[in-house]
Amino acid sequence: GIQVEQSPPDLILQEGANSTLRCNFSDSVNNLQWFHQNPWGQLINLFYIPSGTKQNGRLSATTVATERYSLLYISSSQTTDSGVYFCAVVYSGGGADGLTFGKGTHLIIQP
């Protein structure tokens, strides 16, 4: 099946810093989503971005489908940004349409 690799696995930053999270995938996709899992375990949709660039406040994302990677940018980090960020994809050539998740990036924002 399709492979999803996220980097870095862990990231510790001071409040106010910027960060870039990366997601590499091994094959073509027709769905790519970024999620934030907060400390209470909720999976919160950030972006649906199989290609192109989107922005939502301090967060933005870019997917270059031809090169099989996506980037999530967080600017001016706040302590509430702490948690695990997951990238998940749907392989465009397969029969299954469920999401395949990466292992996530664990982000800690220190005050």
Add this chain to the structure above:
Amino acid sequence: DAGVIQSPRHEVTEMGQEVTLRCKPISGHNSLFWYRQTMMRGLELLIYFNNNVPIDDSGMPEDRFSAKMPNASFSTLKIQPSEPRDSAVYFCASSLDWGTQYFGPGTRLLVL
């Protein structure tokens, strides 16, 4: 919209007991997904339905697991008999066709 609703939010049971997890998708969505999250395996797809029909159940770990979707607004995931290794967080998600998947709050299951 209330979002995807799951119940119960927490379940503690003893090995061998039957466990039923419930999910109400977002109104108007026609695809429903069940996922499981564990420390060892991360987030993985168990089964998904499209227009109430099971499309892919290859992720269901074994025959002890079964899922149904009797109508467009309700789905169940049943484990019978439950085992300690089934302890995990079970998420339900829904989407319109193959668009954005929206996740419920999850059911945290502990099998003793």
